[in-house]
Amino acid sequence: MAQFDGFGEFLAAHTEAWSRLAYVLAGSHAAAEDLLQNALLKTARRWRTISGYDQPEAFVRKVMYHEAISLWRRRQRLDERPVAWLPESPVGHEADSAVRRIALDRALARLTPRQRAVLVLRFYEDRSVAEAARILGCSEGTVKSQTAHALGRLRTLEPHLAELITEEV
Structure with missing residues (x-):
């Protein structure tokens, strides 16, 4: 169909990166799949219309940020909370890294969706303040x-991760 010309190639080129972004925004694989699918x-x-944009992939990212906020709001209505879990006895550097990642994921899940989106844009996608403001539709x-x-809340929620959290705003 002419309506979807180039859509398959567009998906093939960007789906892997969007999947990673969806996971960071949603906090679980199942929620990330729903987020990306929507x-x-x-x-x-x-x-x-979108195929004519200079950067159609930016449209998808913006929709994902807004979908993540909607997902969080739906969870709040259902009073769904992430389960806190950490392994009891990690061993070695790899285990330390895994424990830090789990703790960071757990802390990120407890941020508001706007705070989480801002951190993803600023530190995961390495966007400037101006770019993040434009994508989220808010002021710098x-x-x-x-x-x-968000960084202050992360420090409060997981103080042992302080070395990962910079003051840079």
Whole structure:
């Protein structure tokens, strides 16, 4: 169908990166799959228009950020909470790294969706404050304050991860 010309190639080129982003935003593989699926459905419906954009992949990322916020709100209504879990006796450097990753994932899951989206944009995607503000549709001051609040909350939730959390806002 002419309506979907180039859509398959577009997916093949970007799906792996979007899957990683969805996992960071959603906090679990199942939620990440739902998040990415919803974003791609919205993209497919408007593909004829989106394919003409300079950076159509940016549209998908923006939809993912907004879907992550919606997912978080639905979870709040259902009072669904992530289960806290850490291995009891890790051994060696690899285990330390795994424990830190689990602790960080657990702490990220307890942030607001806006704070989580800001941290993903700023530190996972290495976006500037201006870029993050444009993507999220808010002011640069909001991005800076949300970044500061999110980093402070991470320090409170997981103080032993302080060396991973920089002051850079």
